[in-house]
Amino acid sequence: xxxxxxxxxxxxxxxxxxxxxxxxxxxxxxxxxxxxxxxxxxxxxxxxxxxxxxxxxxxxxxxxxxxxxxxxxxxxxxxxxxxxxxxxxxxxxxxxxxxxxxxxxxxxxxxxxxxxxxxxxxxxxxxxxxxxxxxxxxxxxxxxxxxxxxxxxxxxxxxxxxxxxxxxxxxxxxxxxxxxxxxxxxxxx
Numbered sequence: 001x002x003x004x005x006x007x008x009x010x011x012x013x014x015x016x017x018x019x020x021x022x023x024x025x026x027x028x029x030x031x032x033x034x035x036x037x038x039x040x041x042x043x044x045x046x047x048x049x050x051x052x053x054x055x056x057x058x059x060x061x062x063x064x065x066x067x068x069x070x071x072x073x074x075x076x077x078x079x080x081x082x083x084x085x086x087x088x089x090x091x092x093x094x095x096x097x098x099x100x101x102x103x104x105x106x107x108x109x110x111x112x113x114x115x116x117x118x119x120x121x122x123x124x125x126x127x128x129x130x131x132x133x134x135x136x137x138x139x140x141x142x143x144x145x146x147x148x149x150x151x152x153x154x155x156x157x158x159x160x161x162x163x164x165x166x167x168x169x170x171x172x173x174x175x176x177x178x179x180x181x182x183x184x185x186x187x188x189x
Contacts (some may be wrong), residue, residue, distance in 0.1 A: 024133035
């Protein structure tokens, strides 16, 4: 299946995404598909105590686990949906900040917004900036009229970010075998 925004496959470290994906833009961040060269920063992020507490264990405990994680997660999503989690880097320094993207989970009817930042980059407005850029992309490139976000009820920082982006609480739900999460939604357009 060819995604309608395909222009030619970009090289991604040691992997080429079969279907190029549209990327958001914002002033302080650069966005790029995740690549094997991101392995060290992904291990740091995915093993962070707050990531494990609020998002969960993704089975990435060393650089050796990253290829499987990328193939089964972001790369599969790029191919199937034309979007997925992206690497975030500071425009000024090039430093990895975290990941953010649009996700289509089989257990949810709507596309959802996800993000996670390395500890050193939290509290600087990067999650809000990335979220706004991704919502604009969701509407412009994919014609979405609604996006949701799921968050653990005690993740106050993420709830503040979602509220600042215009999301409103819709209630609790259970995603897979996980604990209950709060579902937030925003109308686009």
